[in-house]
Each structure stands twice: as structure tokens, then as C-alpha cells.
Amino acid sequence: MRKTFLKKAAAVTLAMSTVLSMTACGGSDSGSTKKESAPAAAPGERDTVTITMGRQTTANPKFPEGDNYEDNAYIRMVEQELNVDIVDQFEANNGDDYNRQVSLALSAGSLPDIMKVASKDELTELYENELIADLTDVYENYASDYIKSIYDSFDGRALADVTYDGRLMAIPATASDAGPGMFWVRSDWADTLGLTIDADGDRCITLDEVKEITQAFIDGNPEKVSKMVGMSFDPSLTATSSDNANMINTIAYTLGAYPRHWYENENGEIVYGSTTDEMKQALSLVRDWYQEGIIDEQLGTRTWDDITSLLVNGECGVLFGSWHVADWLLNNVYTLNNKAEFEPYVVVNSEGKVNCTHYKATGEYVVVSAAFEHPEIAIQILNLIYDDMVNSAELLEKYPEVDSYLREGVDGTARPYNIEVKSSTYLLSEYQELKAALDGDAAKEDISSAEERTNYDAIKAYEGGNGEVTGWCKIHSRCKGVDMLTYLNDNDMYHWITPIYPQTTTTMKTNWANLQTLEAESFIKIVTGTDDLDESFNTFVSSWKSQGGDTIASEIKEQTGKQ
Amino acid sequence: MLDTKSTGSKIRNTVIHIIVIGLGLACLLPMINIVAISFSGSAAVSANRVGLLPVDFTALAYKRIIEDSQFWRSFRISVIRVALTLVLNLVITVPMAYAMTRSKGDFPARNIYMNLLIFAMLFNGGMIPTYIVVKNLNLLNSIWALILPGAVPVFSVILLMNFFKGVPKALEEAAIIDGASQFQVLLQIMVPCAKPSIATVSLFSIVGSWNDFFGGLIYMQRVEDYPIMTYIQSLNIDLQELVKNAANSAALENVAELSNRNLNAAKIVVAVIPLLIIYPFLQRYLISGLVMGSVKE
Numbered sequence: 001m002r003k004t005f006l007k008k009a010a011a012v013t014l015a016m017s018t019v020l021s022m023t024a025c026g027g028s029d030s031g032s033t034k035k036e037s038a039p040a041a042a043p044g045e046r047d048t049v050t051i052t053m054g055r056q057t058t059a060n061p062k063f064p065e066g067d068n069y070e071d072n073a074y075i076r077m078v079e080q081e082l083n084v085d086i087v088d089q090f091e092a093n094n095g096d097d098y099n100r101q102v103s104l105a106l107s108a109g110s111l112p113d114i115m116k117v118a119s120k121d122e123l124t125e126l127y128e129n130e131l132i133a134d135l136t137d138v139y140e141n142y143a144s145d146y147i148k149s150i151y152d153s154f155d156g157r158a159l160a161d162v163t164y165d166g167r168l169m170a171i172p173a174t175a176s177d178a179g180p181g182m183f184w185v186r187s188d189w190a191d192t193l194g195l196t197i198d199a200d201g202d203r204c205i206t207l208d209e210v211k212e213i214t215q216a217f218i219d220g221n222p223e224k225v226s227k228m229v230g231m232s233f234d235p236s237l238t239a240t241s242s243d244n245a246n247m248i249n250t251i252a253y254t255l256g257a258y259p260r261h262w263y264e265n266e267n268g269e270i271v272y273g274s275t276t277d278e279m280k281q282a283l284s285l286v287r288d289w290y291q292e293g294i295i296d297e298q299l300g301t302r303t304w305d306d307i308t309s310l311l312v313n314g315e316c317g318v319l320f321g322s323w324h325v326a327d328w329l330l331n332n333v334y335t336l337n338n339k340a341e342f343e344p345y346v347v348v349n350s351e352g353k354v355n356c357t358h359y360k361a362t363g364e365y366v367v368v369s370a371a372f373e374h375p376e377i378a379i380q381i382l383n384l385i386y387d388d389m390v391n392s393a394e395l396l397e398k399y400p401e402v403d404s405y406l407r408e409g410v411d412g413t414a415r416p417y418n419i420e421v422k423s424s425t426y427l428l429s430e431y432q433e434l435k436a437a438l439d440g441d442a443a444k445e446d447i448s449s450a451e452e453r454t455n456y457d458a459i460k461a462y463e464g465g466n467g468e469v470t471g472w473c474k475i476h477s478r479c480k481g482v483d484m485l486t487y488l489n490d491n492d493m494y495h496w497i498t499p500i501y502p503q504t505t506t507t508m509k510t511n512w513a514n515l516q517t518l519e520a521e522s523f524i525k526i527v528t529g530t531d532d533l534d535e536s537f538n539t540f541v542s543s544w545k546s547q548g549g550d551t552i553a554s555e556i557k558e559q560t561g562k563q
Numbered sequence: 564m565l566d567t568k569s570t571g572s573k574i575r576n577t578v579i580h581i582i583v584i585g586l587g588l589a590c591l592l593p594m595i596n597i598v599a600i601s602f603s604g605s606a607a608v609s610a611n612r613v614g615l616l617p618v619d620f621t622a623l624a625y626k627r628i629i630e631d632s633q634f635w636r637s638f639r640i641s642v643i644r645v646a647l648t649l650v651l652n653l654v655i656t657v658p659m660a661y662a663m664t665r666s667k668g669d670f671p672a673r674n675i676y677m678n679l680l681i682f683a684m685l686f687n688g689g690m691i692p693t694y695i696v697v698k699n700l701n702l703l704n705s706i707w708a709l710i711l712p713g714a715v716p717v718f719s720v721i722l723l724m725n726f727f728k729g730v731p732k733a734l735e736e737a738a739i740i741d742g743a744s745q746f747q748v749l750l751q752i753m754v755p756c757a758k759p760s761i762a763t764v765s766l767f768s769i770v771g772s773w774n775d776f777f778g779g780l781i782y783m784q785r786v787e788d789y790p791i792m793t794y795i796q797s798l799n800i801d802l803q804e805l806v807k808n809a810a811n812s813a814a815l816e817n818v819a820e821l822s823n824r825n826l827n828a829a830k831i832v833v834a835v836i837p838l839l840i841i842y843p844f845l846q847r848y849l850i851s852g853l854v855m856g857s858v859k860e
Contacts, residue, residue, distance in 0.1 A: 057786060059797050059798045065632070068785075068786075068787060069785070069786065070785070088784070088785060089784065090784035090785075091784060091785050091786055092780075092784070093786075093797045097780055097797065100780070100781065101784065104691070104694050104781065107691050107694075107695070108694065108695050108698050110698075305609070305611065306611065308609050308610075309609060309610045309611040309612075312606065312609055312610040313610050313611075313612075324815065324816075327815065327816045328815045328816050332606055332609040332610070335605070335606040336606040336607070336610060
């Protein structure tokens, strides 16, 4: 109770004071962003530059003894290569903790030289108050060709996101498409029950087959538990990305509904996916399944942990989830039951295609303070970490401790920028190398990514019979999950939707939280209730629109019109 | 008074006992469950199979805590913080409460100070102004940032005041007549009489500063400087929230390993132990302290 209150109070104070202090700073700093960038001296020829940074950390970094965020192999390499001294002005865990530190730094008027910001709204505010440096020229002059090619692989979406009035204002993180939410099935159960799934071997199934498989598991009860549950979902039912686990997203997508996404429909109107007719069909289907007992009768009260325990206890053998769901959720199943095997399938629409939404290409940014004298160093760090460290064997020879960091899987947050800069297809190309090595067509040393080399070892050891959970996970996430993504890509099976990821609009600030609650509550009521479907869905749509939905849609239209 | 032998009161007593035992269990069982979880295998925990006894008994979680150097660093910071806060609080609140209970003749400005205190208790500067004050005093990242902002707990002052008011005037007058100074009255008469309420105030101070995580979150800019509760709070990430926010696979894997509920349970158990040790020693004072403070002459 007290905690919630504190949090709320803190959020409000923060928001207010940030706004106030930023308006105050705006005047004094004006003009500094337009500073001409004179050609900078090479790192070796100038004095050591001290850089203060805002660093986003994680709770489980796995540093070797003695190392920490401010002093670790990556940082030492950057300091030596670029003749700089990195001092952390603040560190905080991702999420609220970090955002609070950023707001505090802003309101105290002491921005670090380089920091990460985790939302587009913050970036826009920083830009509008002229607190951050224009990186257009330094990017042009200093960024390596490889780095440029990475950003270009997003067809301009990545850089466009950080471009204001034609100027590049931040270094964007990249986020590749997540792919569809796959239907993961306990294949060992299917074998026990003599169930044939996907008889034609095209790895695609229809919604009807989803239902049949689930029904077969309920009837078969392969582990002889007291009560089988068909499939279970998280009470919020829908999520903001295509591949979330325990959501009805895949069902909705297959029927052409894209809940929690804004996009332009065929008529050029901006619509919110949760309010479309297709969404009604999706809810209707889920409701039918619920009434037929295909879906957990405790839907709405079953928590995430409860669903995990259903899977672990063998009471449930199917779930929707991303390609990597085995790495962090299904691993629990294997730990308690070494016979468990899962197989992913994709659910196709009536035309045999997989409906999927493009993920937003960025979402996190690194910004440079307008007051920082050496904005080019920000780009040089980018080159060093995301180009040289990936591509240059000599660099790793020079810094063996960095090499061992990569091999031992010290968390990526230890790098000066806690962002990923990878090409839009990195997942597929990395898997190709892994697969070649696993198939014996290439050597392990040919795999360029350190992570995949570790995965290679784990998979080989598992195939050798060590029974370790890591190997099991990696076989599922890579040789089944990413393999599926490769398959979909190679056979051109996607039907892509490019959603609009709007900035928070004025009405969103005040009404969005309520609208989200309204949506979640209405959906769960529609699915589990007995009221007339059309009527309750229409009630939801009309109250959604009247409570700000329509205003937000027009605000977004204005926003996209401007860009 | 009541006839304890009558059936009516027997029934009443039984009902009261059942209710009290029920309430006691409601407090106790979750703690036992946490202890059981901390000693169970992580797969059994994720399968919701652990009740009041550990399943697949293992002390692996505790082994990992012992190996976690940050945990011990934070633990030490918290112990130092609690000790410093306690001393500072007592040094300030006891004389303050004594002064505030003097008569208006001895202390003419008493009411002004009292009003200031009450004002400070009801209103505070808010997070950002307090942060800026702490920052401009160069206290950020220093343990004093966790101690000084809470150095004067007004509630404790008022509690002590109420108690001091309850000490018979005659004791004090006798001491003064015998030639005692105000300090002697305070240290030799008031403090020994006020032991129960000083214990109460100490307990508030200890529990409050041990359990506070928010101060560390704001004023400590590096994880190494986090006090124990801030550190534990930072480890308790909700996997589900992270999944909904569409984090990348590496981050999810990382957190899945951490959201390992038995490890978290073990951390909670270890962090609670110091309070469990201190509490029994102060508890008897706590009850009498609160009650005695409430009765005024």
C-alpha cells in the first residue's frame, strides 16, 4: 500500500519536476547543439578525455571476481584504445530504477556526457530542450562502413527514428523482428498417443489443427495427471509484440487481428487492432474454445507462474511462444522431466501465410550531452564495440580478457553502451553458421558469434548424451526455433504488417492507462462470460472510442502526417 | 469481574483463541513457506510443489548467496547504516524530547519548536528537492545520504515526549533540589525511567533503516553501494513483466536464471535474520513502551 503510494507520488513529482526543470534549462543551453564539429585529434594525440556516463545495468551481470560496471574488460579496452577515462555518473537497473536516475540527473541539471535513454518520449524531450548533441556530422565522418551497413539493413527505419528536422540526434539500438508466436507442442506426448501432427511436413498448421492437438492431449492424458488443462493464457490475453508467450496473439494474428498495435488499414485509416472486426472473430473463437473446455477453465485467475507449473507438472502440453521460449520457460519442464520434447509449428491464415507484425526497429538510444566537447568519441566507442570487437581477431588477441568475457558470457550490459547494434537478419545469419558447423560442413572456429560458439558446445555435449538442460534449451531455441524462422524466411511465408509505433500523445498521457485496463478487462469478460458477444464487443469498442481512443487515433494521424 | 468457570466465557475464550491462533498462523505460514522454498530444488518450486516442507532438499541457494560478494558488501553497508542511524537518532531524539517537555517557563520558545516539528512531520520537501539538497551537499554515493535525511524521526520524538511527561514531576524536582543539572536529570533520571520507550524508538529506527530500499535506489548511483534491501529489491525482477515488454532473448535468459524463486527466497531469509535476532530482545520493551507512552498524567 505504502509502496504503491510512494511509487505513484514519486512518478508524479518526477514528471512535474522534469518538465519544469527542462523548461528552465532550455533557455540557457540554446544554441549549443548547433556547435560546429571541428576535425578532432586522433585519440593518441590529445589529452585523456574523461567521460561521465549514465549506465543501464542488469541484476545478474556475472562479472569475474573484482570487476564491476565501471571497471571491466570492455571498459578497460575502450579506455586504452581511445585514450579516455570512463566514469559512471550513475548506474541503475533497467526499468523504473534507471529512468528515475535519468530524471533525477535532468532535474538536478547535471546530465552525463553520454547516457542511454530508454524511450522515444525522453529522447524527444531532450531534443526539444536542446540538451543533446547533433551527431549528424560525427556519424557521417567517423562511423565505420560496417556500422553504417547495419543501420542501413533496417531500410532507414532505424536512423529515421532518431532523426529530428533532418539531424541525427542519437545512436539508436537495433531490434530485429521477433517473428511469429509459434505453437509449441509436447512431441513426446504426440508419439506416445500415436498422434500425427502436420502430416504433409510443411511445419504449418491451421487453427483447427491447434484445437485437435489440444483436444487429443486432453483426452490422452499421457502423464496420467488428475486433471488435464488444454491450453492456458495469461489474464491479459494480448500483448504488444508478435511473439509473446502465453497470449492469444497468434490466434488473433491468424485471423487478421493485430491487438495492441496501431496500423493503417486498406482504406488508409489508422486503426487500433484491438477494436477491429477481426479481433471480435478472434475473441469469439477463443470464447468457443473456452466453452468447449479446450482452454483452461480457470482462465483469468491463472497467473504466469501457475501456467509454468501446469507445463512442468504435465497437466498442459501446448503453448504459444517465441523462438526463444525454451531458453527461459520450457527449461523448467525439462529439468523435472528429462523425457520432455517440444516441437514448434506455425499457424497459417486462410491463404497459407503467416501473419506477423514488424517489430519497431529501435526503442533504446544513446545520447551525447550538448555540453560534451568530443561527440566523435561516442561514435568511436560504437565502432570499437559493435564493429572491431565483432570483426577483428587482432583486437581480441590484443585484449585476451575481452575475448574471455565473450567466451564466458559476461553480460552485454558490461559494455559501455547497453544496447544491441546488429543487422536486421543477424539471428538468421548466425544460425546459418551454427547449423553449418553442427552439420559438419564447417568448423566450430568458423562461427563468428561467441554466443553461438558456446551454443555449439552445449548442443554437441547434449548430443553426446550429457543430458544438460542448456544443450536441450539451445536445441529447442536454435535448431527448432530459429530454424523455423529461417524456413519461413526462405520460403517467403510471411505476410508482414508494418505497425505504427506512435510517440505518447497528449491524450495517451492521461487516458492510455485506463484504456489498456478497459481493454484487458473487457476481453477477459467477453471470453469467459455468457453475455451476447456482438453486444459486449460493441460496447467495448464504443466506450474505448469515447474514452479517448478516437482522439488518440487522430493525434497519431497528425503525428505521422508531420513526419 | 468475569467468572472464568462459566460455560459462556469458556466458549468466548475458545473462539478468541481460535481467532488469535488463526491470525498468528496467517502471519507465520507464509514465512515458513519462504523458508521451505529457499531449501527446495528450483524445478520443484516452479512446479508449485513446495508447501510447508522443502521438496528435493538442497542448500544450493544458500551456497550461491555465500558466494555472491555483492550480497555481503550490501549486507555490511546495511549493518553500518543501521548502527550509525540508531546512534544518531538516539543522540538527537532523547535530548530533544526532554527539552520539549520542559515547562514554558524553562523553555519559552517551546511551542514554536513544537509547531515546526509537527509541520516537518506532516509535510516534507518531496523527492526531487531532497535529492538536490543531498546532491549539493556532496552526499551522493556516501552512506550519510542514507542516514542524515532521516536523522530526526519526529514521531519518535513525540513518542518519547509522551513518555517523559508521564514521569512523575516529583522525581525530577527532588533531583533538582539535590543539585542535579538538567543533563544529570536527563541522563540519570529520565533515561533509566524511559528504557522501554527508548527501546521502542530504537526498534523503529533499526527496522526502518534496515528495511528501507528507496533511499538506496535514489542516492546510491552504483550497485556496489546499495544497502541490502535495495540490492534484494533490484534482484526481484518480474519475468512476466519483462516478457510483456518484449525484451530480447539474452535478457530473458538472464532473468529467468535469476527469478529463480528459491534463490530469492533464500535472500529474503538471510536478510530477515538480523531483525529476527534483535526483535526478541526488544520485544518486551516494545509492548510496555507503547502502552506506557499512551497513558499521561
